[in-house]
Amino acid sequence: MIPGLMQTTPLLVSGVLKYAATAHPRREIVSRAIEEPLWRYDYAGLAARAGQAAHALRRLGVASGDRVTSLAWNTHRHLELFYAAPGFGAVLHTANPRLSDDQLAYTINHAASRVLLFERNLLAQVERLAPRLERVTTYVMLASAAAHLPGAVDALCYETLIAGEPEGYDWPTLDENAGAFLCYTSGTTGDPKGVLYSHRAIVLHGMGAGLASAFGFTPFDVVMPCSSLYHATAWGLPFVAPICGAKLVLPGDRMDGASLHELIAQEGVTFTGGVPTIWTMYLAYLAETGQRAATLKRVMIGGSAVPRAMAETFKTRYGVETLQIWGMTETCPLGVVATPTPAIAALGEEEAQEIIWTRQGRLQFGVELKIVDEQGVECPWDGATPGALKVRGPWVVRRYFRQDADATDAEGWFDTGDIATIDANGFMRITDRTKDVIKSGGEWISSIDLENAAVGCPGVRIAAVVGVPHPKWEERPLLVIEAHEGHGVTKDAVLEFLSARVVKWWLPDDVLFDAVPLTSTGKIDKKVLRDRYRDRLAG
Numbered sequence: 001m002i003p004g005l006m007q008t009t010p011l012l013v014s015g016v017l018k019y020a021a022t023a024h025p026r027r028e029i030v031s032r033a034i035e036e037p038l039w040r041y042d043y044a045g046l047a048a049r050a051g052q053a054a055h056a057l058r059r060l061g062v063a064s065g066d067r068v069t070s071l072a073w074n075t076h077r078h079l080e081l082f083y084a085a086p087g088f089g090a091v092l093h094t095a096n097p098r099l100s101d102d103q104l105a106y107t108i109n110h111a112a113s114r115v116l117l118f119e120r121n122l123l124a125q126v127e128r129l130a131p132r133l134e135r136v137t138t139y140v141m142l143a144s145a146a147a148h149l150p151g152a153v154d155a156l157c158y159e160t161l162i163a164g165e166p167e168g169y170d171w172p173t174l175d176e177n178a179g180a181f182l183c184y185t186s187g188t189t190g191d192p193k194g195v196l197y198s199h200r201a202i203v204l205h206g207m208g209a210g211l212a213s214a215f216g217f218t219p220f221d222v223v224m225p226c227s228s229l230y231h232a233t234a235w236g237l238p239f240v241a242p243i244c245g246a247k248l249v250l251p252g253d254r255m256d257g258a259s260l261h262e263l264i265a266q267e268g269v270t271f272t273g274g275v276p277t278i279w280t281m282y283l284a285y286l287a288e289t290g291q292r293a294a295t296l297k298r299v300m301i302g303g304s305a306v307p308r309a310m311a312e313t314f315k316t317r318y319g320v321e322t323l324q325i326w327g328m329t330e331t332c333p334l335g336v337v338a339t340p341t342p343a344i345a346a347l348g349e350e351e352a353q354e355i356i357w358t359r360q361g362r363l364q365f366g367v368e369l370k371i372v373d374e375q376g377v378e379c380p381w382d383g384a385t386p387g388a389l390k391v392r393g394p395w396v397v398r399r400y401f402r403q404d405a406d407a408t409d410a411e412g413w414f415d416t417g418d419i420a421t422i423d424a425n426g427f428m429r430i431t432d433r434t435k436d437v438i439k440s441g442g443e444w445i446s447s448i449d450l451e452n453a454a455v456g457c458p459g460v461r462i463a464a465v466v467g468v469p470h471p472k473w474e475e476r477p478l479l480v481i482e483a484h485e486g487h488g489v490t491k492d493a494v495l496e497f498l499s500a501r502v503v504k505w506w507l508p509d510d511v512l513f514d515a516v517p518l519t520s521t522g523k524i525d526k527k528v529l530r531d532r533y534r535d536r537l538a539g
Contacts, residue, residue, distance in 0.1 A: 010176035011203035013239070014087040018171070020242030021047035024219065027245055030267055031076035032252030032259075034120045036147055039076045043242060046080065051169035052162040053084035059165075060115055060138055064089030064174075067182060069113035069136070071095045071104075071122055073253035074229050077142040077158055081117060082229070082238050086180035086199065087171045093182040094230040097122055099192070105132040107184045107192050110402065117142055117158065120149060121253070127152045176200040182401060183232050185329050186519050194401030195329050197233070201395040205332045206239035208366040208395075214337045215271070215300070215323070219245035222267060222295070226255055226274030227302070232333035235273060235302065235325070246271075257285025265294040273300030273323075275522035276310065280461060283313055284484065293318040300325055302333075304523050305430060305448045307463075309456035311357040326360035326430060330407070330414060332395035336361030336369070336428050343425045355427060358452075363426035367393040370413065371420055383423030386431050386444070389416045419444075436526055438467030438475050445477055445506050447526075450498075454479055457497040459487030462516040464524045465508065470537050478533055479508035482516040489513075509537055 009015075020027070025044035033039050041049075062068055068085045070092060072078035085092040093111040095104060097119075108116065108129070116133070117140040118126050126139065130153050139155040141148055148157040180199045184192035209215050217223065223241045225234040225248075233239070241248045249267045251260060255278050263269060279301060286293065299314060302325040311322035327333035338361040344352045363369055371379040371387030379387035390413040397414060399406045408414045419432045431437075431446040438445040447465040454463035462482040467475035483489045491511040498507055512533070517525040 010173060010199070012087075012171070012174055012176060012199045013083060013180050013202055014171035016203060016206065016239050016242055017043075017047050017050060017083045017087070020245070024242070024245035027219065027247055029076060029079070029248045029250070030263075031074075031079070031250035032254060032263075033075055033077070034073070034143070034147070034252060036144055041076070046076075046083070048167035049162065050080045050083040050087065051167055052165040053080050053158075054088050054169045055165035056161045057084060057090065057115065058088065062090050062115055064172075065091070065179075067091045067093050067111045067113045069093040069095050069108050069111060069116045070230070071097050071116060071118040071126065072142055072230065073097075073119055074225060074234065074250045075119070075142065075252050076250060078119075078229050079238055079248075079250065082181075082233070084169075086202075087169060089172065089174055089178060091179045091182050091196070093184075094233065096184065096186070096228075096230050097125060099186075101125075101128060101132075103192055105129055107194070108136065109134045110184075110191075110194060111182055114138065115140065118155075119143075119253070120147055123149055123151045123153075123155075126155075174199060176203075181233055183230075183329050186523075193403075195397050196401045197332055197395075201332055202233070202236070202239060204366060205236050205334060205395040206243050208364060209236050209240045209334050210244045211365070213339055213362075214334070214364055215240055216339070217241065217244035217246045217271065221246040221271050222249060222269045223247065224249040224251060224260075224263060224267075224269045224272040226251060226260065226272055226278050232327070232329045235300070235327070235333055237273065255281075257282040261285060261291065261294070264296050268295045270295055270297045271300070272296065272298075273302070273325075275303035276301055276306060277462070277518060277522045279310060279314075283310065284461075286318065293320050296320050298323050302327060305360065305452060306357070307452050307455040308357050309452075315353075322357065324356070324360050326418075326428065328416060330397040330416075331367065331391060331393075334364070334395075335367055335391060335416075337364060338362065338427070341425060344427075359423075359427040359429045360420075361428060363422075363428070366395065367391055369422060369426075369428060371422055381422045381424055381426070383421055383427070383429075386419050386421050388434065389418040389420040389428070389430070390414060391416060436466070438465075438477050440467070440470070440473045440475050440477070440505070447477065450477060450479065450502065450506060450508065451524075453498055453501045454481065454494060456501075457489065457494050459483050459489035460494070462524070464516045464526065464529055466526050466529045466533070468530065468533055468537050469535075470509070476509040476537055477506065478529075478536055479511045480516055480529055480533070481511060481513050483513060512536075
């Protein structure tokens with residue numbers, strides 16, 4: 001080997017901020033704040049205030065390698081922490097306020113944070129948690145002086161804290177493999193696990209996600225992350241947008257249809273992204289009010305499979321393209337993106353659109369994929385043979401935080417827990433989670449495919465399918481439906497609708513109407529449903 005003779009400048013989060021403040025200093029950032037007026041500044045202003053926040057954290061005694069916890073929504077102050085803490089070598093633990101108190105206390109203690117920064121409307125939650133937090137000594141409310149409420153935890157005021165600090169920061173040159181963000185899994189099976197993103201992983205992920213084959217941003221885009229900043233860094237959008245020079249719009253904690261549409265129309269949003277439940281509410285709002293989608297051009301949907309009916313409605317009724325993605329906390333989180341290629345375009349518009357609507361995405365540079373059978377033998381990429389999905393790459397987890405053993409096999413492959421198919425063009429389709437797949441009489445039934453079919457039935461808002469014990473067939477599918485308010489939908493109507501779309505032996509043995517429980521990240525909580533209806537078909 002002969003060594004290369006190029007520079008070895010490290011890839012750092014601070015480098016993204018410095019670039020945006022230099023190349024796109026006046027590109028606007030707009031943010032809702034909690035019980036405060038709309039906030040407006042730009043990338044130069046973000047760099048100035050992130051620097052002030054970094055000085056303030058240092059003055060509070062936070063050192064390189066220390067963990068700092070945020071308990072916050074999609075706001076400008078939270079965004080500032082995304083650059084302030086990692087910029088000088090600390091690690092930002094983005095805690096999920098929708099976790100249970102037990103899980104939230106666990107993650108903060110596991111992170112060993114000494115400083116907790118939180119939103120004004122989360123004060124009661126913080127006061128409940130405080131006696132259980134073993135290491136936290138300093139609390140900071142992310143609010144203005146006028147809105148500040150110190151409460152029982154005697155919280156400092158963020159704006160007062162940073163006000164006297166110098167703008168900007170002489171960001172140090174760090175090891176690009178140093179930890180930058182600590183994100184925890186949702187913990188639906190056991191305690192949440194910490195995934196420690198490195199600076200290198202964050203920057204490579206941001207560069208990869210910005211490619212035309214992925215999100216394809218330009219400086220003319222206006223990007224509104226509706227995926228939470230606390231959940232896998234809002235799918236990397238706080239880094240992809242500044243790398244590409246796009247305007248950034250932050251919706252705060254208001255994700256209802258009316259609030260999102262107000263920002264889309266007012267700020268000229270062209271691109272947004274979030275879990276399917278958000279877009280169910282948004283489409284319902286548009287239908288009820290008769291409004292159009294304004295400037296919106298593309299909606300990225302991930303977290304769970306996109307119902308085909310949702311993608312079709314966005315396209316045919318509002319002219320908005322749906323961009324499916326698949327990823328997970330362990331992949332920073334981007335894995336695949338459903339964007340077109342010449343190969344599928346050659347199949348004709350109808351078939352190409354069907355692929356885009358029904359596949360989670362295609363192979364992207366930076367992430368390797370493979371599927372294997374129960375014996376570990378690699379499955380063919382024929383679009384039909386399902387297998388356990390494994391991934392590896394420079395932004396894929398190697399080991400969970402504070403665990404001794406690697407989470408990968410000897411060749412570096414991480415088992416995602418998903419069952420998938422991959423076709424000859426590299427398009428991947430999730431057919432189920434390993435723990436959710438229904439095995440009935442020795443045959444597999446895809447709960448995801450059944451849900452996607454059921455949600456297309458008129459009046460169905462959310463559809464959830466779980467396998468429950470059956471005395472003859474081992475397991476059979478049970479369908480739980482949450483209907484749109486005011487829509488009369490019946491079990492017979494649903495079964496008739498499904499019978500034309502799935503094979504007969506896939507039809508659910510029962511259809512129930514109930515509120516569908518969601519996890520802290522907006523996914524259907526199938527563990528709750530399985531426990532609730534475990535004996536439904538036992539008789």
